[in-house]
Every structure is written in C-alpha cells, then in structure tokens.
Amino acid sequence: MLGAKMGIDLTVPEWLQSKVGQWKDALHMAEWEVAIGLALTPNGNADCLALADQFPDLNFGRIVFRADIENNRFGEETIVHELLHIKHSRIDHFIEGVMIPNIDDGSLICSMTYRQLIEPYINSMAKALVDMKVKNAQ
C-alpha cells in the first residue's frame, strides 16, 4: 500500500473511531452501520478531506478520511459533514435515482443543481452542529 511505503500509518486512530461513534449517536443514526478508514487521497484527489460511500438500502455507509485528519474542530466538522451525507442519502438516492431520471428534459441540469444545493447545506449543518456542541460545552 502506498501509505506503508511512505511510512504513513493508515490505521484508524482511536479518537477518530470514538468521535465518529459519538456523532453517530448524537445524529440519531443508530440504524446505520458506518465503517471508517483512512487514505492519502480519498477519491484520488489530494484536496478531498473525506469521502462517504452510501448504501441506504443496507443502512450502511463507509467513510474514508484523508490520513492527516486531526482531532480538532475542523476534523470534527469533517466527521459530521460525512455522517450527514450518509444520513441524508435516503433522500439523495430517491431524488437522484428515482425522480431526476424521470425528468424528460434537463435531468443533467437538475442533478447538477441538486448537488450544488445539497453540498453547502450539509456543510452549513455540520458547522452549526459543531458550533452548538462547542457552545454547550462552555
């Protein structure tokens, strides 16, 4: 594996496993199984912080975090962001897999527009939830 050759440990750290579990509970995702892993470049993209594969029919998600994720507020926002993608995936899969393919004209535009709308929404919700947690801890 590339990470091993470069001397980078791709073992999921204890804090990350624990934080994902805490947020999975906080987000009421008990029915979901969420597997996590690390990669040097999730999605083959060095700018990508994490990637969530979603299998809503199986109640399963898999998050691959970039290996340099840190145990800080930004890392926590990344965790919440990816969990929210998994939680939202039933709606996403319905819209993208059922509704949009049945639009006669402009389904590509609809799909791109939906993705452009959902990403900032997930981002904003993740930041808001981490903000709330930080404020509640004070």
Ligand SMILES: [Zn+2]
């Ligand atoms: Zn996202």
